[in-house]
Amino acid sequence: MTAAEDALRAIGAGEVDAFVVSDGGSDPRVFTLSTADRPYRIFVENMRDGAATLSSGGLILYANHRLAQLLSCPREVIVGSSLARFLAGGLPIAPKQLKGPDGLGATLELDLLDDNGVAVSVLVGASPLDVDGDQLTCLTFTDLRAQKAQEQEIARLSHAQAKQIADVRQEFALDLAESQKLEALGVLAGGIAHDFNNLLTVILGNAGVALSTLAPEARERGPLAQVELAATRCAELARQMLAYSGKGKFVVEILNLGEILSGQAELIEAAVSKTAVVAIEVAHDTPMVEADATQLRQVVLNLITNASEAIGDATGTISVRCGPIDADRAFLSDYDFAGQLPAGKYAFFEVADTGAGMDTETKEKIFDPFFTTKFTGRGLGLAAVQGIVRGHGGGMKVRSAPGQGTAFTLIIPASKKSASPAAPSAAPVIGHTIGTVLVAEDNDAIRRMTVMMLESIGLTVVSASDGAEALHLFEQRADEFAFVLLDLMMPGMSGEEVITELGRIGTATPIVLTSGYDAQELSQRFVGRGVAAFLQKPYQLSQLRATVLEVLTAQVPG
Structure with a gap:
């Protein structure tokens, strides 16, 4: 029996506490532990991980019971063997691999081969140890087989499942990229429209x-009427920019797409070329939708005009259809922003032409702002159409190929409400003394114009150039004001902050809020906060007068 075997037998029998510490020769040195060190040997012997002591030459000088189990090999065989014997490939580990960057030890993943040639994946932790001048390394071996089996199980997912996951991720990434692009462009368009509306408010107000x-x-x-007409058309362009930004639902009603389409029949005939034949098909059960009629008419005319231009001077057909659709997830997957569209009942509208069609590259760009295949100065139409549809919670898809024409299909969620008959309007009756109004507007030109318009109606006006000044004036003269006309976007203290402060004061004075943004969105945002009316910029004298009379009439008892 060798000295190593004899020492190992004695350790196993509990006769002594010792282990081999020398590399070889016929008489290996045996290091004997004191009785006080026995708990540490007991701890190492009962570890859940394998443990070994490695000489500077790569020989295993000590192995615990768990390592013998991992290698399916008796300890007396392991001790005295080279670690390379149990490594897959049989290549030795260089000493530097067992040292971390701090020189205190390293962690590495290895494959060991047990005594039966079966691979055992382990995580090896190395720590340096100096014993009587001998440079040893303590190793721990954590069994990774259960973890590897779990990873392999995950990897064995079927190709179909893996592809489905990849498709979902790709769709999400594309939707996210498209959403971010539209959001950025929408912010730009909305900002331009806001500043544009301020200028138009001054033009329309002064002209009025x-x-x-x-x-x-x-x-x-005559000339003033032309100025007013031109400014009104510019306001429509600003609304188109807001529509592209997805914030263009200004006047939402319960509507029927079929009625919108039927009402546009004459304009459709006028918009198409003489060589094109228009076929209109309206299903009798087309569901009602909650939408802005003006914007839907814009969508209809844009798509019809595009279809006519696609046909050009050739003979062709433009098919226009609308009706109901019960859309499930599979159906909606073909539409843009499919992940945001809930399954359910929709109303669809489709314009198909027999024109030249588009190749894939063109089709991918048609919704980009200002991209056009026509003459310079065109290109916002389809971008605005997409914004309008998106703003109504709907979707759109395009089918086209060179020589096979083009079809645009859009869907809008069906309304669960019923259209209510319009109540007869009565002209409000106001006495000669109308009252005093507080106006807060940071734009000097708009503020002067608004004061002039209100004074022409018969109101006494107190004006402020920002929110803080308006709040100060109100606190001093609150009892004088019949209502407050407040711009939403002001530097320093915004209109919303003024509304919050007025709410803390507890005043019952009504507030008329003005903004270039969507009145419907603002009405939902400020519900229950004392806002009596919204006036969207740009507004004309007639619109301002109607809003003032509406607010003041609401305060008349009875």
């Missing part, structure tokens, strides 16, 4: 006041 002071036969009325 000037017209109201002129006699019906005055020569100046």
Whole structure:
């Protein structure tokens, strides 16, 4: 029996506490532990991980019981053997591999081969140890087979499942990228529209006041009316930019797409070329939708005009259809923003032409702002159409190929509400003394114009150039004001912050909020906060007068 075997037998029998510490020779040195060190040997012998002591030359000088189990090999065989014997490939480990960057030890993953040639994946932790001048290394071996089996089980997912996961991830990434692009462009379009609306408010307001002071036969009325008309058309362009930003639902009603389409029949005929034949098909059970009629008419005319231009001077057909659709997830997957569309009942609208069609590259760009295949200056139409549809919670898809025409299909969620008959309007009756109004507007030109318009109606006006000044004036003269006309976007203290402070004061004075953004969105945002009316910029004198009368009439008892 060798000295190593004899020492190991004695340790196992509990006769002595010792282990081999020398590399070889016919008489290996045996290091004997004191009785006080026995708990540490007991601890190592009962570890859940394998443990070994390695000489500087790579020989295993000590192995615990767990390592013998991992290697399916008696300890007396392990001790005295080279670690390389149990490594897959039989290549020795260089000493530097067992040292970490701090020189205190390393962690590495290895495959061992047990005595039967079966691979055992382990995580090896190495720590340096100096014993009487001998440089040893203590090793621990953590069994990774259960973890590896779990990883292999995950890897064995079927190809179909893996592809499905990849498809979902890709769809999500594409939707996210598209959403981020539209959000960025929407912010840009919304900001431009806001500043544009401020300018148009000044133009329309001053033109309206000037017209109201002129006699019906005055020569100046004609040019002023043209200014007002041009500014109104510019306001429509601003609304188109808001539509692209997805914030264009200004006047939402319960509508029928079929009725919108039927009502556009004459305009459709006028919009198409003489060589194109228009076929309109409206299903009798087309569901009602909650939408802005003006924007839907814009969508119809944009798509019809595009279809006519696609046909050009050739003979062709434009098919226009609308009706109901029960959409499940599979159906909705073909539409843009499919992940945001709930399954359910929709109303669809489709415009298909027999024109030249589009290749894939063109089709991928048609919704980009200002991309066009037509003459310079065009290109916002389809981007605005997409924004309108998105703003109504709907989706759109395009089918096209060169020589096979193009079809645009859009869907809008069916409304669960019923259309209510419009109540007859009655002209409000106001006395001669209308009252005093507090106006807060940071834009000097708009503030002066608003003061002039309100004074022409018969109101006394107190104005402020920002929210803080308006709040100070209100606190001093609250009892004087019939209502407050407040701009939402102001530097320093915004209109919303003023509304919050007025709410803390507990005033019952009504607030008229003005903004270039979507009135419907703002009405939902400020519900229950004392806002009596919303006035969307740009507004004309007639609109301001109607809003003032509405607010003041609401305060008249009975």
